[in-house]
Amino acid sequence: xxxxxxxxxxxxxxxxxxxxxxxxxxxxxxxxxxxxxxxxxxxxxxxxxxxxxxxxxxxxxxxxxxxxxxxxxxxxxxxxxxxxxxxxxxxxxxxxxxxxxxxxxxxxxxxxxxxxxxxxxxxxxxxxxxxxxxxxxxxxxxxxxxxxxxxxxxxxxxxxxxxxxxxxxxxxxxxxxxxxxxxxxxxxxxxxxxxxxxxxxxxxxxxxxxxxxxxxxxxxxxxxxxxxxxxxxxxxxxxxxxxxxxxx
Amino acid sequence: xxxxxxxxxxxxxxxxxxxxxxxxxxxxxxxxxxxxxxxxxxxxxxxxxxxxxxxxxxxxxxxxxxxxxxxxxxxxxxxxxxxxxxxxxxxxxxxxxxxxxxxxxxxxxxxxxxxxxxxxxxxxxxxxxxxxxxxxxxxxxxxxxxxxxxxxxxxxxxxxxxxxxxxxxxxxxxxxxxxxxxxxxxxxxxxxxxxxxxxxxxxxxxxxxxxxxxxxxxxxxxxxxxxxxxxxxxxxxxxxxxxxxxxxxxxxxxxxxxxxxxxxxxxxxxxxxxxxxxxxxxxxxxxxxxxxxxxxxxxxxxxxx
Amino acid sequence: xxxxxxxxxxxxxxxxxxxxxxxxxxxxxxxxxxxxxxxxxxxxxxxxxxxxxxxxxxxxxxxxxxxxxxxxxxxxxxxxxxxxxxxxxxxxxxxxxxxxxxxxxxxxxxxxxxxxxxxxxxxxxxxxxxxxxxxxxxxxxxxxxxxxxxxxxxxxxxxxxxxxxxxxxxxxxxxxxxxxxxxxxxxxxxxxxxxxxxxxxxxxxxxxxxxxxxxxxxxxxxxxxxxxxxxxxxxxxxxxxxxxxxxxxxxxxxxxxxxxxxxxxxxxxxxxxxxxxxxxxxxxxxxxxxxxxxxxxxxxxxxxxxxxxxxxxx
Ligand SMILES: Nc1ncnc2c1ncn2[C@@H]1O[C@H](COP(=O)(O)OP(=O)(O)OP(=O)(O)O)[C@@H](O)[C@H]1O
Ligand SMILES: [Mg+2]
Numbered sequence: 001x002x003x004x005x006x007x008x009x010x011x012x013x014x015x016x017x018x019x020x021x022x023x024x025x026x027x028x029x030x031x032x033x034x035x036x037x038x039x040x041x042x043x044x045x046x047x048x049x050x051x052x053x054x055x056x057x058x059x060x061x062x063x064x065x066x067x068x069x070x071x072x073x074x075x076x077x078x079x080x081x082x083x084x085x086x087x088x089x090x091x092x093x094x095x096x097x098x099x100x101x102x103x104x105x106x107x108x109x110x111x112x113x114x115x116x117x118x119x120x121x122x123x124x125x126x127x128x129x130x131x132x133x134x135x136x137x138x139x140x141x142x143x144x145x146x147x148x149x150x151x152x153x154x155x156x157x158x159x160x161x162x163x164x165x166x167x168x169x170x171x172x173x174x175x176x177x178x179x180x181x182x183x184x185x186x187x188x189x190x191x192x193x194x195x196x197x198x199x200x201x202x203x204x205x206x207x208x209x210x211x212x213x214x215x216x217x218x219x220x221x222x223x224x225x226x227x228x229x230x231x232x233x234x235x236x237x238x239x240x241x242x243x244x245x246x247x248x
Numbered sequence: 249x250x251x252x253x254x255x256x257x258x259x260x261x262x263x264x265x266x267x268x269x270x271x272x273x274x275x276x277x278x279x280x281x282x283x284x285x286x287x288x289x290x291x292x293x294x295x296x297x298x299x300x301x302x303x304x305x306x307x308x309x310x311x312x313x314x315x316x317x318x319x320x321x322x323x324x325x326x327x328x329x330x331x332x333x334x335x336x337x338x339x340x341x342x343x344x345x346x347x348x349x350x351x352x353x354x355x356x357x358x359x360x361x362x363x364x365x366x367x368x369x370x371x372x373x374x375x376x377x378x379x380x381x382x383x384x385x386x387x388x389x390x391x392x393x394x395x396x397x398x399x400x401x402x403x404x405x406x407x408x409x410x411x412x413x414x415x416x417x418x419x420x421x422x423x424x425x426x427x428x429x430x431x432x433x434x435x436x437x438x439x440x441x442x443x444x445x446x447x448x449x450x451x452x453x454x455x456x457x458x459x460x461x462x463x464x465x466x467x468x469x470x471x472x473x474x475x476x477x478x479x480x481x482x483x484x485x486x487x488x489x490x491x492x493x494x495x496x497x498x499x500x501x502x503x504x505x506x507x508x509x510x511x512x513x514x515x516x517x518x519x520x521x522x523x524x525x526x527x528x529x530x531x532x533x534x535x536x537x538x539x540x541x542x543x544x545x546x547x548x549x550x551x552x553x
Numbered sequence: 554x555x556x557x558x559x560x561x562x563x564x565x566x567x568x569x570x571x572x573x574x575x576x577x578x579x580x581x582x583x584x585x586x587x588x589x590x591x592x593x594x595x596x597x598x599x600x601x602x603x604x605x606x607x608x609x610x611x612x613x614x615x616x617x618x619x620x621x622x623x624x625x626x627x628x629x630x631x632x633x634x635x636x637x638x639x640x641x642x643x644x645x646x647x648x649x650x651x652x653x654x655x656x657x658x659x660x661x662x663x664x665x666x667x668x669x670x671x672x673x674x675x676x677x678x679x680x681x682x683x684x685x686x687x688x689x690x691x692x693x694x695x696x697x698x699x700x701x702x703x704x705x706x707x708x709x710x711x712x713x714x715x716x717x718x719x720x721x722x723x724x725x726x727x728x729x730x731x732x733x734x735x736x737x738x739x740x741x742x743x744x745x746x747x748x749x750x751x752x753x754x755x756x757x758x759x760x761x762x763x764x765x766x767x768x769x770x771x772x773x774x775x776x777x778x779x780x781x782x783x784x785x786x787x788x789x790x791x792x793x794x795x796x797x798x799x800x801x802x803x804x805x806x807x808x809x810x811x812x813x814x815x816x817x818x819x820x821x822x823x824x825x826x827x828x829x830x831x832x833x834x835x836x837x838x839x840x841x842x843x844x845x846x847x848x849x850x851x852x853x854x855x856x857x858x859x860x861x862x863x864x865x866x867x
Binding site: 357 | 604610612657660661663664665667668669671672673675676679680682683684685793794797800801804808834836837839840841842843844846847848
Binding site for chain 1: 730731733734735736737738739741742745746748749750751752753754755756760763
């Protein structure tokens with residue numbers, strides 16, 4: 001079953017067509033990787049899928065509902081969460097607070113003015129679970145601003161997981177992580193496969209080919225090829241356009 | 249009625265021109281340096297006081313004007329060099345606080361130097377009197393001179409911005425700050441220039457207006473807020489926007505004060521209309537601003553954020 | 554207990570000791586100054602909610618002080634002299650004004666927000682300037698202070714001071730709960746990263762608006778107390794420079810800590826009184842001190858204090 005369907009999506013900045021008639025289907029349960037050279041328009045695509053940017057034309061359908069014009073908050077509630085390529089966290093808050101805030105977003109009203117939120121066990125427990133998942137359990141009380149780059153990347157993922165998404169949009173989750181952290185994150189994504197549908201943007205080809213059920217290749221705002229890892233590896237157009245340097 | 253309207257329109261335009269002179273420098277400072285300067289109104293006031301002093305000392309309006317301009321330019325340079333350049337990379341809040349402090353210091357300094365009583369500046373011989381406008385209607389020459397001087401300054405600014413290298417940098421800076429920052433050393437000279445020029449223009453406006461308004465310590469406050477309204481309506485960083493916004497605010501404010509009650513009388517009883525007009529007229533420009541912002545959150549000519 | 558609430562409670566106790574101290578040294582004016590300090594501390598706390606926790610730099614907050622003050626005059630003229638009824642009326646008026654002006658202002662960001670709140674503040678200012686029934690530009694004197702349960706208890710300066718102090722304690726306690734509750738965490742989140750908040754399912758606007766309205770209501774209560782303290786009401790309470798002063802208080806005390814907001818108000822009012830007693834041109838000195846603080850101590854007096862303490866320990 002198709003969970004996410006994108007049809008003829010277009011977005012330009014002036015004369016530059018960053019998303020140029022792009023169509024894409026993501027089936028429920030799959031890990032769908034999107035690869036492409038720098039500046040291909042991957043982040044811009046994620047921004048449009050998550051509702052941060054409005055496309056010029058085209059449509060985005062999630063679970064059968066047209067969400068092209070709905071705002072970010074509604075999309076998150078519908079089960080569409082994302083991580084950012086450029087770490088976007090609450091610097092002054094601790095790791096636990098960062099994640100608990102995401103849990104709070106889907107657990108009841110936030111118009112509560114009296115009870116200390118730090119004492120809400122339900123929020124903290126769920127947040128701790130997410131932190132443990134990404135391997136940050138022992139960093140729970142550290143302010144995000146004081147974390148290492150790799151830890152921030154892990155936290156970014158924990159926050160997205162805390163939204164309990166049905167579809168997770170991951171924009172280069174491995175970028176800037178050390179080899180050990182990367183290994184751990186790849187294992188985590190492997191474990192998440194099947195539970196959560198994922199769109200993964202990643203430059204780390206080893207990780208992509210190891211994880212992906214399907215791969216789409218994005219060049220100049222268009223999908224130039226789409227298929228299973230083997231297919232993509234063999235596709236001559238892809239090899240020429242993108243994998244060229246790595247193939248040899 | 250039509251004559252009265254024409255008269256008020258001219259008064260509004262003249263007020264708008266003054267607002268533009270004050271706003272031009274401020275909007276560039278906002279747009280290029282992303283810097284909030286609450287002390288800008290004080291420079292306007294300072295221009296008027298310097299004008300009053302120099303005109304009295306030298307006995308000549310023109311010499312006084314020249315000296316006042318030169319002094320505000322120097323004050324602008326010194327302020328930039330002493331205070332403002334330390335604040336460019338600080339948060340808005342710090343800029344607000346520092347320039348608020350500067351405003352207190354300068355306006356109190358003016359009170360110490362010249363006292364709190366209003367001063368007057370004599371009108372130059374050449375520009376006194378009035379000329380016939382339409383039918384029996386006459387208009388003071390000096391006010392026309394203000395309009396002409398303002399338009400000439402606007403034209404000069406346009407030339408500076410559209411045709412010179414510094415202007416090119418300015419335009420680039422207003423639309424893309426990082427790019428100008430990437431140009432390196434030039435940037436601090438450019439900032440200094442913009443600042444001093446802005447200070448001088450504000451001082452010029454103060455000096456120009458001194459023969460028609462009484463020069464008093466409160467004059468900087470009221471103009472500063474209206475200048476903000478102008479800049480926000482026009483779009484931060486846009487000199488063109490400042491021009492349009494200034495004329496709009498000047499005319500709406502002036503015409504609204506006179507015609508508001510008159511027009512209200514058409515729909516309600518005279519006593520209520522007078523009262524409502526008095527209440528509404530000073531709020532008109534702020535309503536205008538709220539309306540513009542809810543329609544275009546970045547002002548008429550502002551770039552989208 | 555962490556350091557901040559301790560500091561806040563110490564400040565409250567310090568204030569509470571002023572009237573006996575004033576009586577002991579025979580200077581009743583101290584109590585009057587302490588009353589002003591406490592009134593402005595409430596106003597500063599209310600501003601800190603939106604500015605410190607929501608990063609909303611409102612430059613029109615004095616309007617709410619004025620709204621509160623005029624609520625006293627208007628109520629009194631219509632025979633309502635009870636303090637709590639007047640506070641209710643003030644809070645209601647402030648809520649209405651804040652809801653409308655906030656709904657417009659909160660659509661903008663950064664410099665635009667600063668300026669549009671300034672403009673709304675000026676609108677309120679000019680509204681009251683043109684209100685000739687209440688003295689227009691000059692304002693109007695109140696016949697008497699507000700009553701409590703029909704009694705003129707507040708005419709006594711000491712009693713009035715403790716009333717104000719109780720309001721301050723209540724405002725502090727309530728806000729301290731609020732900023733540590735769910736709402737406060739969301740508000741802080743919108744300050745830290747609006748984009749992240751939206752990406753985890755929040756719509757920042759509604760929380761900002763709620764905080765903005767609440768902040769206006771609390772500040773209006775401070776305005777009710779201010780009018781009672783001076784027994785005078787005038788548009789000068791809502792001049793834009795007054796809004797600037799409120800921001801100064803926060804910055805002096807350190808933005809985003811409730812104790813800092815209170816300390817900033819105390820220091821600012823104290824400094825003003827001190828300098829004003831010393832020279833009629835006290836604003837010059839005040840400005841110089843402010844400038845020095847901004848240029849050399851970005852985190853305000855608390856930052857300065859913290860650095861001095863840290864330096865001492867090293
Ligand atoms: N706000 C914007 N205004 C103008 N151009 C933009 C804007 N945002 C992105 N672009 C341009 O759109 C193109 C695609 O950007 P995008 O960030 O989507 O690329 P990407 O595929 O994510 O690249 P990377 O692999 O480096 O992350 C780039 O050429 C970029 O310069
Ligand atoms: Mg990208």
